[in-house]
Amino acid sequence: MAKEITPRSEDYSQWYLDIVQKARLADNSPVRGCMVIKPHGYAIWERMRDALDAMFKATGHVNAYFPLFIPKSFLSKEAAHVEGFAKECAVVTHYRLKNDPNGGGVIVDPEAKLEEELIVRPTSETIIWNTYRDWIQSYRDLPILINQWANVVRWEMRTRPFLRTTEFLWQEGHTAHATAEEAVAETEQMLEVYARFAEEFMAMPVIKGIKTANERFAGAVETYCIEALMQDGKALQAGTSHFLGQNFAKAFDVQFLNKENQQEYVWATSWGASTRLIGGLIMTHSDDDGLVIPPKLAEIQVVIVPIPKPSPELTEAADKIAAALRAKGVRVKIDNDDQNRPGFKFAEYEMIGIPVRLGLGMRDLAAGQVEVARRDTKEKTSVPVDTIADYVANLLDEIQQNLFDRAKAYRDEHITPADTWEELVDILENKGGFVSAHWDGTTETEVAIKEKTKATIRCIPLDAKEEDGKCILTGSPSKRRVLFAKAY
């Protein structure tokens, strides 16, 4: 038993770290808060990236790439934006090293100080809007619908693999529009794209909503978000889409001539999702035996394990099954390793989250069957070889659906209405999850509730019904319920 995973019931946080480590998703790096994303973790990101990228393209977006470095002065142009990011920026001050004259190693060459410091992008609004100024003259130049896949750096106090790392991978969409209506429609459309991606590919149910002023993106007029619920009852913001109004256009002086030959400021949106999604994926589906990957995001959906080890007969049978599966579009690996024993392999494939495992031994071959083991429920059944391809193809869909249904049932059970302060506190302390409660709409109240309970308003759900009520803390009138939760 070389690879024990801490049970969730014992220490959820340690369980999470164990999964990341033992499912070979990522390693810590020599640099604080940065991680090495290992092949098995990166494969999940590649699938996420490809799926999202296709959805962006299908909604009319194109990819481009803007620089990693941003002149320091750009950051100060949009007041709220600086306020939000200044405290967590990595700054490049020099461009050269030299040998230490006092011996031992290299030092920063004091002669090589930069005239203007460069900021490693924490997000790219500033450099992109500085560029858009030159690209936009007329309403005919609009809209601009650009996305970029990039890495960004935010010097966070406290980091956790995938959930919050100093450097992370993400995509950021930056669009420019002639009207506010069009920009809002874009913001909402992209929120919809994220929600669909989360639910269809990650099998992770999400709540669509808007952020309160207090939780809004630095520089945005309105921030839309999708919020997911993790197994430990904490919420995770899984994607955001911002309506930026004319804030960045004004800060970077981006105007266009409209049809009436008048100068107007351009309307903007930005939207992003990051490698944090992998953290969400882990905490939505995985269990004490290891990672669980939904079939649509699994690089390898099916592994065939010859039992007890590969032999000419077993390999021939495995090749046929693999060919039949591949013909159905299933991603298959045949385990040709002849060193480890079956028990070891079973545990290993469960650890790294392969959705379906086929066990194939002489016993099965003689009976014309294959043993099918599904990762999500751990159930095993024997299936005739001649129907295996159809069976597995259907099973993958069923697993994808089951994971979603399971997560949704859990999530739905953990949206609890509260009408008194005592209820709110009790639910947050003991049950966890989202608490649906009335709020008077002020930042003061929101902050006060956070100080008392550590819970924040995750969002005002888009589908929140009009309902007269009283604020859970102050008793002031409220028109609708909002969702409170402790969050990652």
Place this chain on the structure above:
RNA sequence: CGGGGCGUAGCGCAGCCCGGUAGCGCACCUGCUUUGGGAGCAGGGGGUCCCAGGUUCGAAUCCUGGUGCCCCGACCA
């Protein structure tokens, strides 16, 4: 930035209190026997004991200073 913990083989750790020249498990290499849920036996390789200074005949161990990482909070995707 506060609080706590830890730096000893690739990984996880013991040894430190009480100083005597480094050990255990896993992993790795070789061989044999095994193989339907994490194999067994035998042999073997691998170490600036985080760094610097001090005390001492002698430091992984004691003292001083530094440094790194992890975990828990406040801040954030």
